[in-house]
Ligand SMILES: [Fe+2]
């Protein structure tokens with residue numbers, strides 16, 4: 188794993204040349220009309236778009252609370268179900284990728300194995316963040332219910348984490364798409380056993 192250190196989630200800015208072999212043949216602008224962009228690809232890209240959007244919305248909501256633009260009574264019923272859904276779905280999404288999809292992709296394309304090791308390591312980093320965000324979110328929701336609680340402290344504890352988390356998540360999702368979509372376009376979902 189030492190050799191993958193430069194590709195750690197908080198350090199890399201995209202894939203190195205050896206992991207761009209298929210991306211160079213299938214750049215993003217060719218994806219939308221490609222005949223091999225099947226139902227799974229479309230569903231999976233939509234899930235990624237939803238995670239990006241939810242991460243931004245939750246960060247913006249926490250910032251609005253910090254600035255006093257929304258009050259607790261308005262914030263709590265908006266925030267609580269969205270945060271719970273976001274963290275649970277993202278964790279579940281990682282489990283499916285690690286156990287159901289990555290093994291098929293690794294078996295199909297040995298040149299990209301290192302990329303999948305990096306993505307699996309990302310999941311570990313993001314899952315630790317999910318745990319921390321869950322605790323900070325519970326702390327904020329509990330502070331919102333108690334008039335004597337340190338609400339500014341609880342708001343900052345959550346709000347301070349969300350923008351950095353969103354940046355890491357964007358990096359992971361972009362790189363994951365750049366590794367997997369070109370592979371599927373090259374081989375097809377059916378040939379890879381995911382269609
Ligand atoms: Fe992932």
Ligand SMILES: [Fe+2]
Nearest residue numbers: 235280284363
């Ligand atoms: Fe993903």
